[in-house]
Amino acid sequence: MCACQAIWMKRVLAEIEHLVNSCTQIMCDNSSTIKLSKNPVLQGRSKYIDIRFHFLRNLSRKGSIELKFCKTHDQVADIMTKPLKKDTFPKLGKEMGMCTEEEII
Numbered sequence: 875m876c877a878c879q880a881i882w883m884k885r886v887l888a889e890i891e892h893l894v895n896s897c898t899q900i901m902c903d904n905s906s907t908i909k910l911s912k913n914p915v916l917q918g919r920s921k922y923i924d925i926r927f928h929f930l931r932n933l934s935r936k937g938s939i940e941l942k943f944c945k946t947h948d949q950v951a952d953i954m955t956k957p958l959k960k961d962t963f964p965k966l967g968k969e970m971g972m973c974t975e976e977e978i979i
Contacts (some may be wrong), residue, residue: 876900877930877939884938897937901944908941 887894892954902908911934933939952958953966964974 880939881933885936889979899940902941903946903949905943908943911962912943942945967974 877898877900880900884894884898887903907930912932915950920962930939930941934941946952950966953963953970958966
């Protein structure tokens, strides 16, 4: 979904004549997805892979996106999508720009 949104945003920007020539970096915590996107060889175990991985592989090959590895506990987006440990929530919140109650008072 992130890759689809990135491609859509590039097209919107191109329509308003704001060209973005660099590839979009997408942080991913799934190393298998990154390896499949970089490896053009279709192996026996990856024979029945979902279409979305082939979509990512094609975008990666064209240079539209670049998948970069990001450790699971460093994924800032996780703060909105899953329950986190007590010490992880404030760390990711700070990276996102949220302030703590102590900082407000």
